[in-house]
Amino acid sequence: MPPPHSRAIFAREGSSTDEFLELISNPFSSAIQSDAFLASLGTSLGITFFVAIVFCLLRPYNTVVYAPRLKHADEKHAPPPLGKGVFAWVKPVVQTKEDILVEKIGLDATIFLRFTKMCRNLFLVLSIVGCGILIPVNVVGGKQFTSGHNDISTFMRMTPQFMWGEIYWALVICAYLFDIILCYFLWSNYRAITRLRRIYFDSQDYQSSLHSRTLIVTDIPRDFRTDEGIVKLTEEVRSTESIPRAAIGRNAKELPELVKEHEDAVKQLEKYLAKYLRNPDKLPIKRPTCKPSNKDRTHRGDQEVDAIDYLTDRIRELEIQIKDVRESIDKRNAMPYGFASFENISDAHTVAYSARKVHPHGSTIRLAPKPNDIIWDNLPLSKKRRKWKKISNNLWVALLTFFWIAPNALIAVFLTNLTNLGRVWHGFNVELQANPKSWAVVQGILSPAITSLVYYFLPIIFRRLSMRAGDFTKTSRERHVVHKLYAFFVFNNLIVFSLFAALWAFISTVIDLHDEGHIDVWQAMKEGDIYNKVMIALCNVSPFWITWLLQRNLGAAVDLSQIFNLAWGSFARKFTHPTPREMIEWTAPPPFDYASYYNYFLFYSTVALCFATLQPLVLPVTAFYFALDTWLKKYLLLYVFITKTESGGQFWRVLYNRFIFAAILANVIVALLVKAKGNSWKMLGCLVPLPILMLGFKWYCATTFDDAIHFYTKGPLKDPESRTLPEHKERRGDRVGVRFGNPVLYRKLMVPMVHEKAKHVLHQVYRGRLEDQSDVAAMTAYSDTFSLDNMSPNHPGKKAPSSSPFELVSEGQMDFEHHKDRPEFREEFGGEGEMYGRPLDMIRPGTPGSFTTLDRGRSSSQDSDRTRFDQETYVDGTNYPAGYHQTSAAYRHHSPSRHNYNSGYGGMTRGNSYMNGSETNLLGGAAPMGSENMPGRNQASPYGYAGTGTAGTPLSEDELGYDYFRTGRR
Template sequence: MGLGQTVRMLFPREELSPSDKFLELMKDPFRAQLATTSIKAALITSVGTSGVIFLLFCILRPFNTIVYAPKLRHADEKHAPPPLGKGLFAWWKPVYGSREEVLMEKIGLDAVIFLRFTRMCRNIFLVLAALALAIVVPISVVINKEFYKQFGGNDAIFMMTPQGLFGKPFWAYVAVAYIFDAVVCSFLWWNYRAVHKLRRKYMDSPDYQNSLHSRTLMITDIPRSLRSDQGIVQVADELRTTPEIPRASIGRNVKDIPDLIEEHEAAVIALEKVLAKYLKNPNKLPNQRPLCRPSKKDPGYPNKKEKVDAINYLTARIEALETQIREVRETVDKRDAMPYGFASYETIESAHSVAFAGKRKHPQGTTVRLATRPNDLIWKNLHLDPKTRRWRRFINNLWIILLTLAWTVPNALIAVFLAQLKNLGFLWPAFQKQLEKNPTSWSVVQGVLAPAVTSAFYFFLPILFRRLSIQAGDTTKTSRERHVIHQLYSFFVFNNLFVFSLFAAVWTFITAVVKATSEEHKSFATAVQDYGPFDKTMIALCTVSPFWITWLLQRNLGAAIDLAQVVNLGWGSFSRKFLNPTPRELIQRTAPPPFDYASYYNYFLYYSTVALCFAAIQPITLVVCAFYFLLDTFMKKYLLMYVFCTKTESGGLYWRVIFNRFLVGTFLSNCVIALMVAGRGYAFRWNMLASMVPLPILLIAFKFYCKRTFDDSIRYYTTVSAKGSEAAMPIDKERRRDRVGVRFGHPALYQKLTVPMVHEKSKHLLAELYRGRLDADTGYTNAGFSDMYAMKRMSKEKPGKTAGATGPFEFVSDSNMDFENYKNRPEFAEGHGGDGNLFSRPGTPVSTLASVRGRSESRDSERAYEADGAGVTYPAGYHTTPSALREMSPSPERGLGKVESNSDEVRDESALLRSAAPMGSGVHIASQPYGPWI
């Protein structure tokens, strides 16, 4: 009697109501009838489709460098990857031949460690797969042959599971647990040592040695009595491991400037989108001007549901925000100091020795740590005190737990119905007829549908977890990403290994115990013992194992789609033809996209955990996982060399997180083997379990050994006190002029405001679009009463002719709509690798500060500390008058000049916004109310 006949005998449709059918399915959702066919279908579709996509990539790559090699086009000579030929496989040799030492300089340490991690996964699973095929598969197949003879079954997939094993054979699985742990820990140790060497090379590199953040400390939780530059020096002096005296800078309270800048940028982008859509066809404008609803944060419009003219409203909104930003910036230095600050030393040795001494202490209640790159800081969280941060983390954890539990129900339904379509036919007779008519077609659907739906949900999880981590109080983007990796991994493991794989066994256990205690009046202990929960759980894992084979097979398809950049290529073509992308969006699409380390690390860790957990249950998962990493190692190497960039370089600080998660996956695999032993070990059960007790202890000991051996040396350049010794290297005179107050000053104080970008083909329409708005040349204010209200501006170069445009837009032509022309501008470069000097862009905002006034102390800062006669130096203009804070103001007032740009285009000098803050001039001009068009 086959398995299918057994199922039909156990669940006769004609005798059960729909509700009873549903409950029976929840008890045993995974039917084995379509398992082998589904795996074959998944293998064919995955390998076949991946091969076609890979061939498509090889054909398209030489003709589309914008998508397939943007870093080759934009990176400077130092960071540019090796050139590529035009042949189909010309990319293989440069990718395969590039070594870590070269790649560290080309793509950064984060990317190099990610590639090392993928190679480690490949090597681990190749070795484990070989061991499993040599040890586990022969034992299972030989014993299962005798077992299946009694039931008439002969399914090759289930022959490799331990369903027919009892007693002594499980000693082999105990030995396998030790062997697998030894293999995993050996590779982890080898790569931990390699990461340590890479990190030391990184800290010895010229880029790190010459950077300011490498010798700067960030001090948080500063009490009010020490919130001054001198107070920071006192905190550092309390640790006193070096004779050097740092240059310090206390943080300034910028209040709502960051929010105003964010609103300003959103308004500019919204205006660009409105103009791009309205001016799509300059020769035929729409009859109706675009409308929009006022911003919820705009106090000038109490009725937020009433639509207004979008162009006029956004114009006025930008003007008002610029005025607010200018006024608040003028008063920043008169506000309170913040509970955080920075202390910069002249040598890296001094800074790191102080940071190492301070990690175990909290002088004056403060927290002292090494500073990260300024662009890595999450400024709005630096002022949070420890109590607030702990409370926010608690709330954040509650939200994550709630989300994890909430996803349990839909995840269980996917497990019941999509992973096994037979179950859906069990409830739906009409669908059952279709299933019986076309079993092969529906097997293909079953092999593809459930894994695809399972994966789709997780696309949005990283975005949500990032927002939660920021709300929880993370102070750096690197720490945020590490927390996202941890949260994603926990979410995946709970929902997909516990809920998805074990839901049927848990549900059956609960219903059986309830029935035995209520109807048969058995005690709870007797009911549990009669049910045999461990044995039933092992059977459930064996039954669900084919799904994970099909799921891992589909990961190869995902890797090929990544390599071919199908989404970027398809979306770019679709949006150009059917949507209205703005010039800014088109420019950004030609830039190297940032690599999402948190998501990719989580995926790889999760694939590894699935394979490790099912290694003893279904050894084929190890083979499939090894095959995936074998292919994706080279695919990801190409992508990181030629396509993706590192948005925020952490210097390899993700390693410890992924190391710990890999140990967790190894521990879970031990738990699965222990569960098998508890369920089927019988007379040898307790001896086997006792022999497995050392495994978790050894894993914990290994973790602490690696921590004590490598972590301090990875994190700190030196841990030895420099007290009483001379500096290890001569101090460059440039270092004495370092202005830590600027380089680690809040970006809201010097950030340039965004300028609206418009396509050049619409240049001649702007005069009519903003009709009645006269520029500064005429000297008139368009209040609606002038006789020249409707007159157009006349060209100075061509008397008698009207001028082309009337606004200080940045006009972009088709030929200049490329990231190459804008890669040195912070607004474009910071999100595409510019912060890591990929394009040799200077990383300091000093050049943007053109005012002549110096920075004054806050009322909590009594004086600045001076050392060697230099003291705490600040550049002229740290007070940040608006004149140098944006490339051009949209004000029609006097004082506007030409705009510096990396493109060949010159922006129009006339005004877009009447009455705006005159940020293009050093002359103070009073703000005016909104214009009459509102």
């Protein structure tokens, strides 16, 4: 029979308080559920189809938004070409197989698509089984109770709340079938991902990378904080034939804060200049002003100052401080972490495998992540400090989760059922009764939309909290974000949202029974029938989740259309004053937010599994969403998004564990249904083994696959020479201290960018400060490009007229293509630069004279992204950049003037076409490296680097001193 309404707690019948409390007890029963479902279905499918058509029409003419990867990636990582046809994108997406995807988009993106495909296939099979068995059972089994009740909606007839007795064996059987199907898909994908990981280990990229044979050692005791101490710690774990080359971490002091403040000041100055110089021929009368930084001790008070002059001076001061701190760094102040690089991969992985449960002298040894994956500020943290950070972070998450219960309950009561709002708001009720169809449409769209909008900002909050939790790497931080988001969503969005009404109804019933019947609380709780109220509440809320999942299809289409990026880019260019840096960033491929998408997919799957036996229609709705999103996300990852930090597929365990939890939670819900209406202890006894079997399945997969996923080998290889090259060809290029050194110690500092159209009025802006101040420039190393002498484009080696202390950017150069090799852009929009052919972690032993591949365009070589080292430019021992360790004298005997970049480096490719005349013949007549005054030193080579090695090969930034590099960029 239909669920009865709970009695009001207070006796004032007809009052708003009574109505409110009754609604909290039973908020989801409504006569407009079917209309809301149809409205949600129609709007979702209609808008999705419309957005897809708009995308097909706009895509060929907006490649900056819809195919940035196709423009910027090198030949090896470029996706298949796209035609100009309306549906030309469909064929490449359908035909690109998984083996090709691994090479084009990386293992993280490939596993994401495999996970999406797994969810699609899983829910397609579950839909056939669930709908084929449960819908007929629920409808026929509850017919004796629903016949004659025309007010019961179709959705409610499909639920098991009107059945009773032995027929609930059907739900027990389906619970077993669902778990068996889920385990099969998880096992088959676990095995497939293990195969992908083994292929990844054997790939040339991994075999030639430094991090693959490097260990990170943390929590090093004070007595072992030397290079030799790290070697001793690794030898205590397990002896190997090769001795690692170690590098202890150095104290960066206040450098991270100074560099961050410097970057903020540069970007702030750029914003003021962009606004002030928006019309160079008609400058505003009033110059922009700002308040001094709170960290600036030279200015006190809140009095505003000239923004341009102040920020220019502030940047100068910060660069002087940064230079002084860098020069003061030495090896005496060691940190409790370091790195050890072995000769071959098998040695490193053998030691890491043996060190899983061994902590020599309290230290921890594990495989090193990629350098760009490390969160350097967290590495020096002690165990005690990290533990406290995790506790405080979890406390904040728990508080946020707890305080969201009240607003979440109000959303569940009123937004999911507008009839409830009308019962406490008379004016709205009149309007609702007058236009029930219109308000049904609003209910079907508004409630899920507002819920989705609220939770859009949650990943941002959780990520900021996780950044303070002490994680060593960005990938581990993202995994923890997925964990916390999922826990929050399941508790608040699913459990509290769905069960709040049942719990409130139970509490109100217990209070009434206790007050009216004068019985004790325990007896009242027994008579309150909590299990039946939980079942009724879950069945009543099931239509909301169907409409909510239907709207996820609309979200997938919006992702494909990139409508927000397209609209914001057009709006910002016309109505705001973007800086050149911002315009460059708008043309870069955006990073893909794995944490948010994984959380959404896991939550959708959990909702579907939990409500599969309550409302079987949720299964085909979920399957339809994943079927659509499988192809849409595949296009986005092929042509639009990039992986900011490649982890090599480390997300899988998080996904697998959440699916196991979702299956167990679904089994608990089936047990609640059986306890409420099945009235059989045999049924409950048959359900008890299910969670145990799922945990056993988890243990089986972990013991069978995890070691092969995480470790290249668990012991020395029989023929390790087949995997590595001789010592003199490979070990000399390791430079562990440089490649695994904190970037703030040597990375080039940002330079303010100014549009070239304002060049002729800069003397008015800077009031006589544009003269060639060589002494100041030499002292501060400020203004990478223009504070020293420019070289004339027509007379190599001759001084060009002085321009400004900023980097002038022409209209044609405001494209990511021309700046993708620079650290400040590469870190945010290209990770370590692997997609563009410049990974900083690659080691490729080669013949003398070969070095880093730095060509801006696409190379015809399939391994154009490798790094080659000249053995003559290295000496034994760990090498550090200037200010971190003394630069080797081997670098100082090569003169860049002996090489011709225009013809000696393979010619110009597509990526080099942006160079104009002022950027050619830059090194003619240049002095040898190490000279104090080098003509044209401030101008970069066409390849973005200022120095060269032997045979005309350029040196990379981590081989050159900071001061040299600071004055050698374009």
